Amino acid sequence: MTPDNSLARQLAKYRDYHHDHRNVLTHVVGIPLIVLSIMTLLARPAVEIAVSGWADITLTPAILLSALAAVFYLRLNLAIGALMALLLAVFVAVGHAVAWMSQAAWLGGGIGLFVVGWIFQLVGHKFEGRKPAFVDDLRSFLVGPLFLVVEGLFALGLMSDLRREVEG
Template sequence: MLKRALDLIGDENKRAGALAVGGMAALTAGFKGAGLAMFVKGARQIEERWRADHDFDGGFKERWARAVAFYESQHQDPTNRALHMVGIPMIVGGALGLLAAPSFTPPWAASAALFGAGWALNIVGHRRFEHNAPAFFEDPLSFLAGPVWDVKNLVSRRRAASAA
């Protein structure tokens, strides 16, 4: 049934994105194994399309540099950046809780709420302020670049504050 639904989506990138998002939805619905499998499959398909579209066959270091540069280019609005500084830790913490807590327990429910609220903040930032889609739909490494970007910005802010 999932394959039939995905086949209705004509664009391969959108289909891969839908699979990854469906995986996150399955994770928040308590289907940990299936959710992770769907997410990984969608992310892998997005990466394959990215490599084909960018004629890329380099190593991880070059790929990471491109992912971070792309992520940075998609997050220029200060309000969107602020929303991401709050939303990304919520997503990461929520995802870890969803994976670690037994499904349908209070810690799992709190993790699901945190995960959903973090995504809501990021989506509002992109729709209302940045006027673009989340970077993940074009570059799956954005899922890793986002938290790294958050930490980098926090560290640089603290250094600037302590230097002042």
Template structure:
């Protein structure tokens, strides 16, 4: 069994209840987006002497590259899907910034509300969130959802 399959199976063990699954389909992408937003809110003055577009080179884009390297160690195909979703999240964050809204506060609110619902879902499920056992499950959650999309589209991962 591939490492990704073992991790997805283990993650899935604590996500069997239909209500909890529905909550996860909504909240996991929101949490992922909010984390991208929180990291995007960190000032990027590392290369301030150079003319760079901070929409493309910032702490969020650097973090996304590192996360994609982690996914790449397990599944090239899932990395493609997660890369596309990550780019979408970063694009939305940049649009929020262009609208002169606070990406920091929007991300904080989304993060808190989504986690409240996640814990409600796990209370319904009767099992603790997977990440309490192993922090890497914070990255497996989005991949777990992506693998269902791949299965529906008949794409091997």
């Protein structure tokens, strides 16, 4: 990996856009809502694949997108990538549960979560006084959830070497 693609570098670049604690707090709410909304909206259509000797496998755009995101996270760091993959799996499962309640729940819930999540994001950047990171680097759509998880690990006193590297 090049230094620009290192975990610490990605987190440091994202952190540059998130110094105001109010902005970070709005992201703690907004980012999970957006991720859940995307997993909900992409839970349809579903394709059933019959695997000989196994149960049928259901594939959705949400599962495929999560798998691609997990590969991105795993390439940055195996342990944190595994945690991110687990969290994505939870979001996919919840998104699928909402999507199969009814069409109204699927669309209303997915779109509602998306709008509310982005309102939180935009309010946060109003506090920050700086544009969102994705304006300069589209990878920040993937780094945002990672940032929240890693900041949570830092708050628990974990990964102090990574924290020093990110803050350095």
